[in-house]
Amino acid sequence: MADLICRDCSSPISRQSKTGRCKPCSARFINASPELTAKRKAGIKRYHAQPGVRERCAANFAEYNRNMPPEHREQRRQHGLRIAREVLARPDVLARSNSPEAKRKAGAARTERLLGWCPPELRDRYRQLCASQRLSAAEARRIIEAEIPGTVEHGKRVVANHILQGQLRHERQQRDAY
Numbered sequence: 001m002a003d004l005i006c007r008d009c010s011s012p013i014s015r016q017s018k019t020g021r022c023k024p025c026s027a028r029f030i031n032a033s034p035e036l037t038a039k040r041k042a043g044i045k046r047y048h049a050q051p052g053v054r055e056r057c058a059a060n061f062a063e064y065n066r067n068m069p070p071e072h073r074e075q076r077r078q079h080g081l082r083i084a085r086e087v088l089a090r091p092d093v094l095a096r097s098n099s100p101e102a103k104r105k106a107g108a109a110r111t112e113r114l115l116g117w118c119p120p121e122l123r124d125r126y127r128q129l130c131a132s133q134r135l136s137a138a139e140a141r142r143i144i145e146a147e148i149p150g151t152v153e154h155g156k157r158v159v160a161n162h163i164l165q166g167q168l169r170h171e172r173q174q175r176d177a178y
Helices: 024-033 034-049 053-067 070-088 091-097 100-115 121-130 137-145 152-177
Strands: none
Touching: 024 034, 034 053, 070 091, 100 121, 121 137, 137 152
16 A cells, blocks of 8 residues: 655545645645635635624633633743843834834724724824814714714704704794784
8 A cells, every 4th residue: 555645745634635745734634725715714704794793702712711711821931031132122123113103093993993993084183083072982972973874873863954944944934924
């Protein structure tokens, strides 16, 4: 019986191998293909778009973190300290993370995360309401949402404006009648 070997390297493989590659070469082949990577990412995105998946994952992580064995918690803490010491403190990593482009990109991502609900053209108005007029974030959001076409608040505001215009017109007609 002939031993099966990987088609990319000379490592032995099992008879159940469907790709004809060992595990490391198979993973390298799959990750090197943009088509396969895009297909895998699309599948993951589809899975996480299903209702309830995100909540189940969050609940599972929270449950595990609550019941994590102390030795595993310490192992994770030590791993984080090692990464901070050996990787994040390297000069090339510090130069990349402190560059103006990286800071600009991080600021844009933070703005998008916090103000994703607000159209870009109204974000300065929202900031002005919060900062100079000292409105709460919830109140400023309510005001801005009333200016976004297609929202319920905008519809309420449009209806209220029409009603007010009708009342003012009626009062003017009453006043001019005498």
